[in-house]
Amino acid sequence: MTRPRSRIPGTLTACLFAALTALPVHAEDLTMWVRESAADPGKLMVDLWNSSHDSKITLTAIPDNQMVTKLATSAQSGDSPDLVSFDLIYMPDFMKAGLLTDLTEQLTADPNYATHVQAYKDIATYEGKTYGVGFTPDVSVLAWNKDLYQAAGLDPEKGPTTIAEVVDHARKIRALGGDTYGFWFSGSCPGCNIFVTSPMMVAAGSKMLPRNGEDEALTGDGVKLVLEAYKTMWDEGMIPENAEVDTGANFVSAFASGKIGIAGTGGFLISLMKRENPDFNYGLTLLPGAEPGQVSAFVGGDVVAIPAGGKNEAAAREFVSWVLSDEAQLQGLAKNSILTTRTDLADNEFTKGNEKVLTTAQALSVGYVPWVFHFADMVNSDSSPWITMVQTAIFDGDVDGAIETARAEMLAIASK
């Protein structure tokens, strides 16, 4: 038996092969998951990448509360996306679980990484290895309504610089009466409060979350000071009643309604207001502590990483490097009123003269991000010790008891 000879001449086969391999490299097209709440800025970045690169990225928005499950199960089934953008607070748990690819060598050799915001470097490093970079950043700040300040006889160009001033200004604005209130916070939203309330505690000298069972938790005077200030505002009716049950649905809209004097918020407010309500007269300042000059912020947003076992690691690594490039930082982030994640580009052509963006850039440089395992358990869950402490102290009035209970529970979780 002899095998029949191919009817296609060898040269033709070679030409066909060459032609096929010269086609756009669809095999290197990438898949990327992004959490839904950060999908807008993520899409801006991916669109920019796709407009200038041969390998295209297909972006899929994953509901925030499904990201951990999907990533973990995809890793176990060997079906991970090539890239993933997720809430940076999950980084320690993901790194420890071995879900991400080690990028240390690549990033160390990247000159752009040297000026990457320190908070992102810290949160993405575990046992000396780095697993991701900041992708679409956000940071918390304090917003005040200039029109209400003016109406209340306050200086509309000067936001509060201490926690005591927050209370004082809120009281004066509430005195305007009717449905105008001095202050807003989402009382049943753990994530909102770690974002905008905890930085005031940190600014006033507190350490928040324990890294292990032997660490310190909720120490210093800041926690009590801030909780008592909130309790005063709640007791005196400076905060609307529905704040107690708000799970975050009104986190932004309450302030945007124009009926709230002061509220913690994020840098995202700038682009949102520019788009939705460009005439809204408000200012942004750093979240204050007990004394003038004491400030802090929560560095949030998304990090981008490569899931372990990704099928297109080389192209995915190229994207991670590109995220830190001038093009991505300026045309992808700054041009869209989003903060850059490189400190050397914080002051750029797009932020010049924009005091609000410069304030958030400053917040990014002084901000903190807690590097802890079990963040979701300690803070983000609906029954977490963090939100239970906030609610018990402010709405039930037991400040000391709430702090003690939360501290014990946090240490128990951290010791797991």
Place this chain on the structure above:
Amino acid sequence: MSTRRNALVGLAWLTPTLAFVGFFVLWPMVHLVWLSFTSTSLLGGGQWIGLENYRTAFGDPKFWAAFKFTLLYTVVITPLLMGLGLALALLVSPNTPLRRLTRSVVFLPVVIGLASSSLLWFWLFDQQVGLFNQLLVDLGVIDAPVVWFRRAETGLAAVIISVTWKVVGFGMILIMAGIQSIGTDLFEAARIDGASRSLQVRRIILPLAARSLVMATVISVIGSMLAFDQFYLMTGGGPRGKTFTSVYWIYQSGFVRFDLGYSAALSVILMVVIMAMTVLQLRLQSRRRR
């Protein structure tokens, strides 16, 4: 020979169903029980730890608080759903055009997803923009809009109102099917004998539609014991964790705290409790019939 052949043919016909049930019901159940004896994390890893998860579960005050709340919810909502379902079924069981229309209108919310209906009611109960509050103010029931989810009691009431609106039509249809299966000659005979409507209900409808009533009750109890969406979306477990249901707590353990093994153990406990409750209800009913 023929009997054996028939048996084989019967088995062949049953095979697809057996395979389906085995793959989608029995295997996941076996896997769940196995998981409950491990320390498996959502992020991967874990090992065999025997009964440790069950020991933790029996000493977990938050799980038992959630379980008690679930029981309270079930005890309150089940009679409400069954009572209203029976009343509506009695009202709409005769086949007239207006009654058929009423049936459809009452049944309509059943086809809406529970999550959608919960979100709808969440905003209807809103203090500032909620129509429900406005309606109560206009009717003079309350002086000013209420923050419904500020207290566990009012939060529970709000959820019960929303769920009743959503599912009462299902009970109505089940019970109505039972009523319509009763022969008309019985009612005619009762009427000739001068039996009032209430006497017909007590002596004819309730005894003969009892199977449908029990079935509706069992389904309602199981559904209430597994309540999750409505509390997740409307109360978020608040205030201060007072409206967590058992399934909500299982979700928290597995998907927020990443402790899959422990949440599997809680699921097994809940499954056993629900099975026991269902068997008890069916036994009580069959004893009553005897």
